[in-house]
Amino acid sequence: MERGAISDWRSKRVAVVTGGNKGIGLEVCRQLAGNGVAVVLTARDEARGAAAVEKLRGDGLSSVIFHQLEVTDARSVARLADFLKAHVRKLDILVNNAAVGGAEYVPDLVYPSATNDDPFAGMDEGQMSEWMQQNTRETYNSAKETLETNYYGTKHVTEALLPLVHSSTDGRIINVSSVIGQLRYFVSEELKQELNDVGNLSDQRLDEMVAAFMEDFTAGAVEARGWPVGFSAYKVAKAALNAYTRVMARRHPELRVNCVHPGFVKTDMNRLAGLLTPEQGARNVVAVALLPTGGPTGxxxxxxxxxPFV
Ligand SMILES: NC(=O)c1ccc[n+]([C@@H]2O[C@H](COP(=O)([O-])OP(=O)(O)OC[C@H]3O[C@@H](n4cnc5c(N)ncnc54)[C@H](OP(=O)(O)O)[C@@H]3O)[C@@H](O)[C@H]2O)c1
Incomplete structure (x- = not known):
């Protein structure tokens, strides 16, 4: 099925979107396809991914196919790379969107309004963030999963697909980040400066810093060592992803490598406590993915x- 569906892809730009089965990722797939881009919608769960593709095809977007991708599984990443090498041969746009929220919701979750259709109606971003802080807890497992998915997973997917992005005449990598990955959330000036010193930063050093955070998290020393507090693993993972974006942009000046905050978007990640729809959030991502040739990088x-990164 997939080979048949991609027989007319030669004249099109091709994109891969990670975590494409729902939320912002699904809308990124829809908008890219609507702009004439052929899309490989990836998802870790076969049934959820296939259903998302069917939905888009049902809406008249025929140039969308599904491929399984669990970003933390090296074999799954290799299978996607092999599929693309064999059947598509180049990748114009890689949207690294897949991520987890960085904390566990408490079992006895209480919504601000149990009666309203929108339980967050009338709340501003600060109030919603406060609600999320109060209704979640960071555990060893959630921190570990967050770093493995949002930072290492994204990095491994990027490394595996990089040769294909290089085969494009206008290769782009878009890392979906977050406003809370900005360095202003770090308390330690030393950490902040090192993550901002992109001229001296390497991805190996970034890995060491992320590993050091996990050690400090395990030792209960997040605050004492000057890491961000409150959704600390999520903030560190996105800050490291931003720094990785800059390192990659410097190393590959022939590519466009950028990162994007989509906005505070109503998705499953925040239990629909956002201000934008997934369609609006995706627009912010797709605008960067489709910037004119020769546009900004890093x-x-x-x-x-x-x-600013800070
Ligand atoms: N929503 C916001 O307000 C907001 C704000 C700033 C940044 N962001 C960023 O926007 C991006 C999309 O988030 P969202 O709000 O759309 O969240 P979402 O609705 O929870 O979607 C997350 C997607 O990532 C997938 N995913 C999670 N772990 C994965 C893994 N190990 N391998 C492959 N796929 C995986 C999920 O798959 P499953 O369905 O299988 O779980 C899902 O498709 C994320 O990078 C997030 O950090 C969101």
Whole structure:
């Protein structure tokens, strides 16, 4: 089925989207396909991914296919790379979107309003964030999963697909980040400076820093060592992803490598406590994915505008 569906892809730009089965990722797939891009929608769960593709095809978007991808599983990543090498041969746009939320929701979750259709109606971003802080807890497992998925997983997918991105004449990598990955959330000036010193940073050093965070988390020393507090693993993973984006942009000037904050979006990640729809959030990601040829690289975009890493 997949080979037949991609027989007319030669003249199109090709994109891979990770975590494409729902939320912002699904809408990124929809909008890229709507802009004439052929899309490989990936998801870790075969049934959820296939259902998402069917949904998009049902909406008239025929140039979308499914491929399984669990970003933390090296064999799954290798299978996707092999499939693309054999059947597509190049990758114009890689959208690293898959991520987890960085904390566990408490079992006795209490919504601000049990009566309203939208339990967060009337709340601003600060109030919703406060609700999320109060209704979640960071555990060893959630921190570990967050670093493995949001940072290492993204990095491994990027490394595996990099030769294919290089086969494009206009290869782009878009890392979906977050406003809370900004370095202002770090208390330690030393950590902040090192993560911002992109001229001297390597991805090996980034790995060491992320591993050091996990050690400090395990030892209960997050605050004492000056790491961000509150969703600390999520913030560290996204800050490291931003730094990785800059390292990759410097190392591969022929590519466009950028990171994007989509906005505070109503998805499963935050139990629908957002301000934007997934469609609106995806627009901020797709705008960067489809920037004109020769555009910026090594940059961070928030809500459609270039913004500071700090
Ligand atoms: N929502 C917001 O307000 C917000 C704000 C800033 C940044 N972001 C970022 O936006 C991106 C999309 O998030 P979202 O809000 O759309 O969340 P979401 O609805 O929870 O979607 C997350 C997606 O990632 C997938 N995923 C998680 N772990 C994976 C893994 N190990 N391998 C492959 N896929 C995996 C999920 O698959 P399953 O369905 O199988 O779980 C799902 O498809 C993330 O990078 C997130 O950090 C979101």
């Amino acid at each position: 940059k961070y975009f928030a809500l459609g505008q270039e913004a």
